Amino acid sequence: MAPVLRLGHISKGFPGVQALDDVSLTLERGSVTALIGENGAGKSTIVKILTGIYTPDAGTVNVEGRDRRFATPKDAWAAGIAAIHQETVMFDELSVQENIFMGHMPGGRLIDRTAIRDRTKELLARIDADFAPETPLKRLSVAQKHMVEIARALSHEAAVIIMDEPTASLSRHEIDELFGLVDQLRAEGRAILFISHKFDEIFRVSDRWVCLRDGRKVGEGRTAEVTEPELVRLMVGRPIDQVFPKRDVVIGEVVLEVEGLSNATEFADISFELRRGEILGLYGLVGAGRSEAMQCVFGLSRPTRGRIVMAGRAIAPRVPGDAIAAGISYVPEDRQEQGVVLPLGIRANITLASLARHVRGWFLSTGSERAATRALGDRLAVKAASWEQPVGELSGGNQQKVVIAKWLATRPRVIILDEPTKGIDIGSKAAVHAFIGELVADGLAVVLISSELPEVMGLADRILVMHEGRIVARFARDAWSAEAIVAAATGAVAADRAA
C-alpha cells in the first residue's frame, strides 16, 4: 500500500513541556491507523500540526511525495488533510451545507447555491445521512454533527482524514454507524488516522497502530498482531503497581454520603458513601456524567432528587460557597477555564477560595496571605519566579499545583479531583499522584474522577463506574480487573462486586 502522508522526525515544544520529540509516522491509502497514548502523550499536538494550527519546531510533513509547510488551516486542507475534532468546531447558526462549504464555497464572489445544495445532497447520500442540506446545524445531534464534519472532509476530497476521539459523546448505536462509515472511507482508498483510547474501538476499526508516550513514539505495528495488555504496557510504560506505591492509610468513619442524586438530563440515582482516608475512583468514558454529578455535589447545579449528607448533617448546597463551607472542594477538569485566574498572581489564586480567612478587621492581610501561600506553595513544590508571578506564565503542571493549593487552603474534608493529571507532563503527574496519597494520609477523603485506567486502579480504594449518567458498577480494590471496569464503562455489562 502506498504511503500518502509521512511525518518525519517531528518535534514540538511548549514552555515547560516537550509535547513531541522526534516522532515519525506514516499513513497509507485505504488503511486506518490508530494513534494511541495516554492524555498528554502528544496525540492532539500531532492533530494540530497536521491541520495547520501548530507549526512543528523541527521535522518534515510530506504529503504524496511533496514536503509541505502548513502555515494556516487552509494550507492543510489544500494538501488534502481534513480533521474531525473531538468537540465539533462548527457554526451552529448556519445550515449544514454552509458548514460543509465554509471557506471553499463553489462559484465566484456570488455563491452558486444550487451547486452547494446538489453537492451537499450527494455528500450526505454517500454517508447515508438523513437530514436536508438546509437544516440549521443547531438542530442536529452530536452524532449528526460528526456526519457533517465527515461530509466536510469528503468535500475537500481529502486523502487523509483525522478523527480525534470521534466517539466520545456518541451512543453505542451511533458509534456502530460511525464505524460503518470508517469502513466505507477505507474502501474508497482514504488514509485515516483514528485517535482513541478505547481499545475495543481500536481493535474493531484499525489496521495499524502507533503508540505515543510522553511525546515519543514507543511502538507501532499491525493491529492483528498485538494484544490489549501489550498496548497497555506500551502506553503506560511500566507495570502499574510500581507507579503508585501502596499506602497504608487507616480508613475511618463516613464523611460524605450521597443518596439517589439525580437531575433531569445528566445523571440519575447517584449513591455512594465516602470515608475518611479513602480514595474513591470514579471511572467512565468522557461524557458519562461524572463531572456533572460531582459538580452538583459541589453546588454548581441543583439536583431534582436526592440528598447529600456531610459528616452526618444533610446539606443542600445552592452555590459552591455552601459546599466549601461544609468542607467540600472541587478541582475542576478544565484548568484554564474553571481552575485558575490566569492574569492574577499565584498568591491571589491560592487564597481566592479562602479569602475570609485572611481578613483582619475590614481589610485583607497581605502578610497572612503570603504566609498561607508560602506554606502551600512550598508543600506542593510550585516552581515560580515569585509568589506574585501571574499564573498564566507557569507551566500546566505548576498551574495545576496552584489550583490544588487553592482548594487545600479552604481546609476541606472532602476533595473532588476531576481529571487532575489531564494534560500535564509526566513529572508533575507523579508529583500529583504522590500528593493525593499524602492528602488521604492527612485524613482527607478524595473522590478521583479519571479517564486513565492505570491512574484510578493505582490510586483508588474503591472504583465506581459510570455509564450514560448512571453508576453501573462498583468494585472493591481486590475484586477488580481492567477488563471488567472497561466493559462496565462501555455499557457492555453491569457489575456489582463487593463494594
Place this chain on the structure above:
Amino acid sequence: MPESPRYTVADRPPFRLADLLLRWESILVILLAAVFAINAWATPWFLDIYNLADATYNFSEKAIIALAMALLILIREIDLSVAAIVALAALGVGAVAALGQPTPVLVLTGLGIGLLCGLCNGVLVTRFGVHSIVITIGTMSLFRGIAQVSLGDQALTSFPQPFLDLQQTYLVADPPTPLSFVLFLCLALAFGIVLHLTATGRRLFAIGANPVAARFSGIRVDRIRFVLFTVSGLMAGLAAVLLTARIGVVRPNIAFGWELDVVTMVILGGVAISGGIGSIPGVVLAVLVLGFATFGLTLLNVPGIVINVLLGCLLIGSIALPILIRRALGRR
C-alpha cells in the same frame, strides 16, 4: 512533596523602577502635570484657586458615577443607563420640591430613585443572562422615556434655598471647598479601599479576569453583579441630587449623553473593557486630567464640542499608543 528540592520562591518580584514608571497611573500623573503646566502657561487665570474650585463642579457629578462604572467595567459589565437614571432621579427631586418638601426629603428622593433604577438593572442583568450593554440600552430608553413623559416640555424650577445652597455655596468658604468635589474624593477613597484592600475587591478582579473560575471558587458572581448595578444606580441618584442643586432646573434632557463621558473617564483611567484590570487611583487621575483639560480649554474659549475632539483623540490615542509601542518593540 516530602523530598522536593528545596529552593525558595520570593514573596514578590524584585523592585524595578521601570515597572513603576510604566504603570498606567504614572503615565496619567505625567499627563496631569502636563495639563496643569500647559494651562498655567496659556492662561493666567487657570491657577486661581477659585477658578480651580469652580472647575471641579463641572466634572464631580460625572466622576462620582465613574467610580461605580469602573467597578462594573472591571467585572466585564457596563451601565449605559446612568445618565437616564440621573434624569429620572432629578425629575423626582424636582417633583418633590414642587410639593414644598424640605431638603432632606429631596436628597432621599434622589438617592431612592437611583437605587430603585439600579435594582431594576441588577435584576434584569442577573435574571436573563443577556449582556448588560443591551439591557442598559433598554433601561436607558425606558428611564429617560419616563422622565420625558412625566415632564413633557416643562421644566421644574422651584427648589428650596437650602437645597440649592448645597451646591451653590462652598462647603467651607476658605479655601473654597465645593461639596460635590469633597464627596467625590471621599467616595473615591471608599471605592479605592474596597477595591484594593478588601476581600470583595479581590473577588471583583477575579470575576473580571475569569468569571467561570471565580464561580468555581465559591464567589457569588451574580450577587456581586447585582450589588454593583445597584451601587451604580445609587451613585447616579447622588449625582442627580448634586446636579439639580447646582443648576436649579430640571428638564427631561438633563445629563444627556453623560453615559459616554463617564465611560470615557473609566477607560482613560486604565480599566480594561475586557475586564480584570484597573484601579481607582487611575480613574481618579483620569477624571482630573479630563476635568482640568476641559476647564483649561474652556478658559481659552474653545467651544465644548471641539474639546470633545481632543478628548476622543486622547481616549483612542491612550489605548492605541501602548499597542503601537509594543508592536514596534516586538518587531525589533
Place this chain on the structure above:
Amino acid sequence: MSWLAAHREVVLALVIALMVAAIGAYAPAFVEGTSLLGVLDDTALLFMLALGQMVVILTRGIDLSMAANLALTGMLVALVGQHGPDLPALAYIVLAILIGLGFGLGNGLLIGGLGIPPIVVTLGTLSIFRGMIVVIGGGDQVNASEMGRTFQAFPHKALLGLSSVFWIALAVAILMQLFLARTRTGRGIYAVGGNPTAARYCGLVLERYQLLVYAIAGGIAGLCGYLWVARYGVAYSEIASGFELTIIASCVIGGVSIGGGVGTVPGTLLGALFIGVIVNALPTMQVSPFWQMAVAGAAILAAVIINARAEAHPDKLILPEARRAAARARG
C-alpha cells in the same frame, strides 16, 4: 418558545400589524394610505442605518459612531452644496458614501488593525466626529436656502407615493440581503461572528472582516448623512444626536444577537419599523410624543427577555431517556 425563536420575524411582523390595527382603531387617520406610506418614508433612514449596524454586530462588534459619522458627512456635503457648483444629486450621493466609508475605515483600522475593542474606538470617534463638525463648519449651521437646489430637491422626489429616500433604503436592503445571503464574504461575516475559532480553521481572517463591516457601516452612515441633511434642510452639529442608540435598539428588537452571528435583514428592518410606527403613531393618537422613548425602551427589554428564554442553554443530554426525548422532539 423554540417556535418563537425560529419564527422571530413572523412574530415581530404580527406584533407590528396588531399595533397598527390597534392604533388605527383609535385614530383612523393613521391607517389611511398616505399616512402609512409616510411611516415608511420617515423610517427609511433608520432602515439603512440599522442594517449597517447589524453587519457590525454580526461580527461581535458595535459601532457607536454611526450617528456622528452621519452628522459629520452631512455637514461636509452640505458645505460642498453651499460653496460648490450645482452638482447632480448622484454626485452628492457618491461623495457622501465615500466620505462616510473613509471614516468607517478609520474605525475598522483601529479595531481590526490594532485590536482595540470596538466600543472604545467608536466611543472615541463619536466624540471626534461630532467635534469636527464644529471645527469644520465654524460652529454655524448650513440652512436649506444655502445648499443648492438639486442638493435639497432630491430626497423630496417621489415615486408611487414614496420618496426617493425610501427607494434608496429599499435598494440598500435588497443589496444587503443579496450580499449577506448570496456572497462568500456575506456568509463569512456570519461565520466569523458565530464562531471565530471555527472561522479561523476555515481560513477566514477576522481582522479583514472587521475592516469591511465598519467600512460598510460608515458608508451607509455617510449616505444617510446626505439624505438627512437634504431632507430636513439643515446641517449643524447636533443632528441625529443620540440616534446611535435608536439604531442599536432597532437591531436588538429585530433579533440581532449582540453575541454575534445571529441576525437577518428582514428582522432588522422590522425592528426599525417597530420603532418607526411608534414614533409616527404617537402624534396621530394625540399622545405626547415623549412616550416614544419609554415605549422603545420597554420593547427592547421585552425583546431581550424573549430572546434570552429562547436561547437559554439546555443541560447536556447524557441520560439515555433524555436523549431519546430530545430525538423525539427533533422529529
